[in-house]
Amino acid sequence: MEHCDIKNVLAGAFTGKAVTVCGWVRTARDSKNMLFIEINDGTSLKHLQLVIDKDGLPDAALCAKLGCSVTARGDAVAARDGQGVELNVRELTLIGDCPPEYPLQKKRHTLEFLRAMPHLRLRSNTFNAVFRLRSALSAAIHGFFQENGFLYVHTPLITGSDCEGAGEMFRVTTHPFSHGFETQAAYDAADFFGQSAGLSVSGQLEGETAAMAFGKIYTFGPSFRAENSNTPRHLAEYWHVEPELAFADLNDVLRLAENMMTAVLKTVIAKCPDELAFFEKHFESGLAQKLERVSGGGFAVLDYTEAVKILTASGRAFRYPAAWGSDLQTEHERYITEEYAKKPVFVINYPKAVKSFYMKQNADGRTVAAGDLLVPGVGEIIGGSEREADYGKLVSALKERGMNESDYAGYLDLRRYGTAPHGGFGLGLERLLMYLSGVANIRDVTLFPRAAGQLI
Numbered sequence: 001m002e003h004c005d006i007k008n009v010l011a012g013a014f015t016g017k018a019v020t021v022c023g024w025v026r027t028a029r030d031s032k033n034m035l036f037i038e039i040n041d042g043t044s045l046k047h048l049q050l051v052i053d054k055d056g057l058p059d060a061a062l063c064a065k066l067g068c069s070v071t072a073r074g075d076a077v078a079a080r081d082g083q084g085v086e087l088n089v090r091e092l093t094l095i096g097d098c099p100p101e102y103p104l105q106k107k108r109h110t111l112e113f114l115r116a117m118p119h120l121r122l123r124s125n126t127f128n129a130v131f132r133l134r135s136a137l138s139a140a141i142h143g144f145f146q147e148n149g150f151l152y153v154h155t156p157l158i159t160g161s162d163c164e165g166a167g168e169m170f171r172v173t174t175h176p177f178s179h180g181f182e183t184q185a186a187y188d189a190a191d192f193f194g195q196s197a198g199l200s201v202s203g204q205l206e207g208e209t210a211a212m213a214f215g216k217i218y219t220f221g222p223s224f225r226a227e228n229s230n231t232p233r234h235l236a237e238y239w240h241v242e243p244e245l246a247f248a249d250l251n252d253v254l255r256l257a258e259n260m261m262t263a264v265l266k267t268v269i270a271k272c273p274d275e276l277a278f279f280e281k282h283f284e285s286g287l288a289q290k291l292e293r294v295s296g297g298g299f300a301v302l303d304y305t306e307a308v309k310i311l312t313a314s315g316r317a318f319r320y321p322a323a324w325g326s327d328l329q330t331e332h333e334r335y336i337t338e339e340y341a342k343k344p345v346f347v348i349n350y351p352k353a354v355k356s357f358y359m360k361q362n363a364d365g366r367t368v369a370a371g372d373l374l375v376p377g378v379g380e381i382i383g384g385s386e387r388e389a390d391y392g393k394l395v396s397a398l399k400e401r402g403m404n405e406s407d408y409a410g411y412l413d414l415r416r417y418g419t420a421p422h423g424g425f426g427l428g429l430e431r432l433l434m435y436l437s438g439v440a441n442i443r444d445v446t447l448f449p450r451a452a453g454q455l456i
């Protein structure tokens, strides 16, 4: 169907000219002689107002129903209220009718209500803004890495190893249910890959192999976590950005993370003014100022040991008291970033027992060179580290954890053949989106969220 994007009509590209548009009816208002119908075609957050003279178009009322799809031809003119552009309609056709039981009515629905209809909620303003922002953010992330010489690599989603050694992995199998196997090993051996397989929780290990050839790489794809935690920050399937940098130490990794954050923030601020204004109005007042400030950088850096002291001295009654040696809970992360630093903060040098085997062991013998980025309102959005580049230390870290050395032969080879200090991080796209929009539940920044007990 030949027609123009409403975005371009609103931008004035056709003002004074005849134009054809298509869209779904978002509001309809009837006055004595006139009918005003606002339509949206998904190309912009703003609707286009159709101005209809009822005498000239007696059938127009058929199109004045929420949710129906229409096409209109008319003259684009400066709007009467002085704001933007509207269309003086000469022809109006109903494309797809919509009955009155259409679930999206004019009133503001709650996000919980909308979650039950992921196939329709996208037609509401909130989701229009969310997915427009998500698209611009994704492009900005690619833009940052491409402009800075990072190779985009695609790591496998089906894997035989679980990256962390203890991750919650979904199994991949073609086996039907059977009592015919006596042991797990026999069952696995007869399966599609001849061993047990799962959906990858991270592309990092494969990303490291690419970084040890190409120097600077990033991945940007889905990761899967079979965690049973029903929180507003966890999904079973999420989008993961994982750069990996050779000839780099933890400081280089932190600098990369901060540079990426500030660059994508600046791009998004420039590209999505309407969407950010929408979130400012409906989700987080002060958002624009916050993003402007954060895009200037200057993130704090705090040693884990220092963080535990701050938490202990805070006098707060945390559900889980902070203690050296245990991982920071979300409540701790939020205190550190919201009350203490009041801005994004890297917490570095965690106890080795709470982090993964591949992290570089610090000289103190008890911490590793990890760096997580915590932000107000969300908590952890980035988990990163310098990787252990020393063959012997990596082997002992595997052994300490009771992990099988032979499962990591290729990974260990990277330390045997021309090892180099290197590191990287993992950024959760949806967590960053929550931070940029003020939307508080990860399910509301995801097209069809997958979580424990939820697969619609």
Ligand code: ATP
Residues within 6 Å of the ligand: 225, 227, 233, 234, 235, 236, 237, 238, 240, 380, 381, 382, 383, 384, 426, 427, 428, 429, 430, 431
């Ligand atoms: P958390 O402690 O918040 O569960 P994590 O430490 O397990 O996260 P990492 O393994 O460090 O997460 O993964 C890197 C990043 O991926 C995290 O900082 C976060 O932004 C994102 N992430 C991790 N798990 C999830 C999930 N289940 N849903 C959405 N994003 C996630």
Ligand code: MN
Residues within 6 Å of the ligand: 372, 380, 382, 383, 384
């Ligand atoms: Mn982490």
